[in-house]
Amino acid sequence: MEEELCYSTVIFKPSDNGKPTESEETVLYAEVKRLDSTLHTTLETSEEGSSTPVSPVCRRAAVFLGLLCFLLVAAVTAVSIFHYIHMSKYNNILAQQTKERADNLQLLEVLKQEKARLVTHGEQMNSTLDFIIHKSRFPVDKYCQSTGNGVRCTPCPQNWIQNGSSCYYFRRHLGNIWKTWKESQEYCEEYGAHLAIIDSEGEQEFINQHTNLDQRYGYWIGLFEKTEKNWVWINGAQLEKGFWVSGPVERYMYCVLSMPSKDPQKSWKSESCFSSNKWICEVEVLTWPTFLQAQQNHSNPSI
Known part of the structure; x- marks a missing residue:
């Protein structure tokens, strides 16, 4: 230079x-x-290289700030760990409560079903009791039998046939011992029943189907001539529609037989109530409580 x-x-x-x-x-x-x-x-x-010496106060401040940052990081870490542990416990408690709630709802549903079942049983018991009370005679041994699983009861007496809401008994093979109309009615009353009341074509077809085994003899039903030309059922109801073969013979103390016929619509015949014949009994189906119900035996009566 x-x-x-x-x-x-x-x-x-x-x-x-x-x-x-x-x-x-x-x-x-x-x-x-x-x-x-x-x-x-x-x-x-010399001028450029000269520097101002660091103050002790600044050094202490820097150390303090560094320590403060460390403490803040440690605090944040501790809070995070505490939060994680707390949330884990909370999630576990929540999961347990959710499961318990689901179990409680399931138990509640079971209790509702059990309540409905008990209510149904109570209603059935009341209905059965009402049916029995209103019968002057009730042969409980004809409905219920004792088994290894307890008592079991059928909706119809033994050897009776169910059709819809009624049970029917067809008295067939008695040798020479048949009964008059009144005697037949008394026999039915022993079962809390009555001679058959036929009030529909479907019921008449059912009756005719089970009386076609013997083409020669008829079966007493619950219809009789109360007064001249006044045909009345055993329960007091007036006859509305008949299924006569050729019209009734209107004489004093005449009752009605259901005769076997190829045409169910033409099978009724009037005859003296004092003559002896077979007969048909009818009784309402009895609904037993579920725990007493047994399968109905639909076999035809043997006697």
């Missing part, structure tokens, strides 16, 4: 004693000095 030159001009004015003229000037040239570039560079470097 080239050396730099410095010039300095010094002008001296004479004192008042000398009284110089205006044109007189005293000029003194100072010594020309060279600035050492090395020294200049050193000074610049």
Whole structure:
């Protein structure tokens, strides 16, 4: 680097004693000095390289801040761990409560079903009891039998046939011992029943189907002539529609037989109530409580 030159001009004015003229000037040239570039560079470097020393207060603050950050991180970590543990316990409790709630709902549904079952049993018991009470005679041994699984009862007496809401008994093979209309009715009453009341074509077809085994003899039904031309059922109901072979014979104390016929619509025949014949009994189906119910035996009566 080239050396730099410095010039300095010094002008001296004479004192008042000398009284110089205006044109007189005293000029003194100072010594020309060279600035050492090395020294200049050193000074610049010294100035640039110089730094302010760190204060102890700043150092303590930095240490404090660092410690504070560490404590904050530790606190956040601890809180996170606590939160995780707490949430795990909460989730476990929630899952357990959810399961218990599902179990309780299932148990509640079971209890509702059991309640409905008990209500149904109670209604059935009341219906059965009402049926029995209103019967002057009730042969419980004809309905219920004792088995290894307890007592079992059928909706119809033994050897009776169920059709719809009624049970029927067809009295067939008695040898020479048949009965009059009144005697037949008394036999039916022993079962809490009555001679058959036929009030529909479907019922008449059912009766005819089970009386076709013997084409020669008829069966007493619960219809009789109360007064002239006044045919009445055993329960007091008036006859509305008949299934006569050729019309009734209207005589005193005549009752009606259901005769075997190829045409169920033409099978009734009137005859003296004192003649002996077979007969048909009818009784309502008895609904037993479920725990007493047994399968109905639909076999035809043997006697």
